[in-house]
Amino acid sequence: MLILTTVLTTGALTLTACGSRDDNANSSGGGDNQTVVIGVDAPLTGDLSALGLGIKNSADLAVQTANKDKTVPGVTFEIQALDDQAQPSVGQQNAQKFIGNKDVLGVVGPLNSGVAQSMQKPFTDAKLTQVSPANTGTELTQGNNWKSGDKQRPYAAYFRTSTTDAIQGAFAANYLFKNANIKDVYLIDDQKPYGAGLASSFKTTFTELGGKIVGADHINPDDRDFNSVVTKVKSSGAKAVYYGGEYPAGAPLSQQLKDSVKIPLMGGDGMYSADFIKLNKKSEGDIATSVGKPVEELESAKKFIADYKTAGYKDAYEAYGGSTYDAAWSIIEAVKSVVADNDGKLPDDARTKVLDAMKTVKFDGVTGPVSYDEYGDTTNTMMTAYQVTGGKWTSKLSEAVK
Template identity: 70%
Template sequence: MRNRSALILTTVLTTGALTLTACGSRDKDKDSGDNGGGDKTTVTIGFDAPLTGDLSALGIGMRNSAELAVKTANKEKTVDGVEFKLQPLDDQAQPSVGGQNAQKFISNKDVVGVIGPLNSSVSQSMQKPFNDANLTQISPANTGTELTQGDGWKKGDKKRQFKTFFRTATTDQVQGQFAAQYLYQKAKIKKVYLIDDQKTYGAGLAASFKDTFTDLGGKIVGQDHVNPEDRDFKSVASKVKGTSAEAVYYGGEYPAAAPLSQQIKESGADIPFMGGDGMKSDEFPKLNKKAEGDLGTSVGAPVEELPSAKKYIAEYNKNYKENMETYGGGTYDATWALIEAVKLAVSENDGELPDDAREKVLASMSKVKFDGVTGSVSFDEYGDTTNTMMTAYEIKNNKWESKFSEAYKPR
């Protein structure tokens, strides 16, 4: 999921009007002579996330943040002669829809890269098509470790899966381990009931948590799986009550996490409920009457506490009524990373967008490095963010309150 003074990248571009290319369409510049009266090349950035349905609060905060980055780049003329445009598509948190959206982006010759999606399972339907099309993808929310490092990562056999996939969110390996360490060492909880929603994100996060928690000496006193579409969890709640669990750890997202937490407490098991960034939404306490004291983790430091994020937050609040939510800052940085890659590709092509823009933008991604909203932004050899800052939160007075942040390295 995060210093830039005035949010401008530092690379200096060779000036000159841009011409029509294979990627990007040329429109007359109607702004009085700001670009020397020449033409502007329209470069489209795709965006994919759930904009309707249960997870739309997260998706809309992401879309707004991507749009704000595009508006800022255009206003500040970050890439001389280029006008950026955002093409947002709704994947409804469904892999099949995400796959269809991927084909729409690929068929639009103006699209040089895509921001998103929210869900790791949706990303799995998009990665190969994007890879085959040399179309850069940057997710601010996908945390499934296998997306970048392959299924063998647990055994130390890390292999980059797709050259086109990058992310500004750290992995479930990092997040699960951080959560286990926080719960065992900071919260002093030794017995946990483990639940996941069987989806790519939730199952992976729960598995990472379990490995570290038991290695530290903690005990998993029970384990269960739920359907993320269900809202009646009384049978699972009864099982939790019948154990010696001191906390519940849940791998999943807030629409199911909220009623699950509430029903567990209503069953008589008055213990904290903990989850990851998919649960750490402003919607969670709104949907959970018993949320007080629940715990969550999220990637990055709290954006609202970062000096580097002050301008972003002010501009966001001025332009949008919806909350920026968990992934807002990371989405802004993901979008800016793509803008910087375009800028590098243009600067290395005598101030013009290359004919093979998608390939050149992809090649530029390995050189991207800047101080963003969430901190330093760059990517390692797998496409993973080099920023492994994690934060633990607790619900206080029906709001998430940050408790502890750390630049966490996998065990």
């Protein structure tokens, strides 16, 4: 399989155990400059590339800012961006490429929870820090038995700046039942880890609240003809559809649904993209939840938004721009701590030290205060519900979920 790669560098890399060193002294006059590479894994081509390119650009902006401000004296950051095509098998191959590049001290990504599952073990075995700005599958941080209360962190190298499906699904159920006043829902998922997990979480809370699941079905995310399931939805008497999946299938599903019965489709952060509206001529009234507050409403995000515009990226930062910047900055902060504790230089066991430092990373980021709990989950549980109004996503409710 051809793997498309995009490698953004500011100079040739010379591989060493802890980072590249230039022969020239740095501008402060002391010691050699060292290069640290931050890997970026995301779908840079294909149906989900709008989200993936926003991730790549936002990580690049964090690196450019760190270099400009000399956030870590004596260290120049670069990114190595690889295209996982939203495929677990490709993500696993990319993980080995990052591991093989000794300059890589941390990786931002991936977008998809299913891809993350293929990367977690090799990264943990290599003690290479991974921070996803988008994964919400609860089992990624709390293990497969989290539903029974038996929470165990399976992979020590994995962190994320997005909250979990357990939180997102519950928030979505509460919003639809209490705020939208919808009590009868048809449940659909795409059978992938993200979509199935989100739908399951939604169902649990929605039924606890007194809501009724009037029907349930699965679809193939590669399909674009959903008339058979739409027929079932129509006959069920549902007042809304909750879809666990992503916008490439969610958009045509919504449009075909409204051709038959005019009820809203609701989904999670995998739906919250401008491309959902572009692909769906009948998206008006549809609902999506996403992690955090809209960056446009955050005082902490003003500089990020302005800098992104100034940088001239041709692709929007999309849903995960702020959380990606914070994911990359977490790695930068960890590197900064390690260098400061080692007389201004990277130690030979830099990967291990950076991973250790991640446990205590804490800073004010684009999305607000950034830190991680004992599972590697973000401590920021803010969620927002959006609705398509006048042809664009409009925030309706933001709140922290306990």
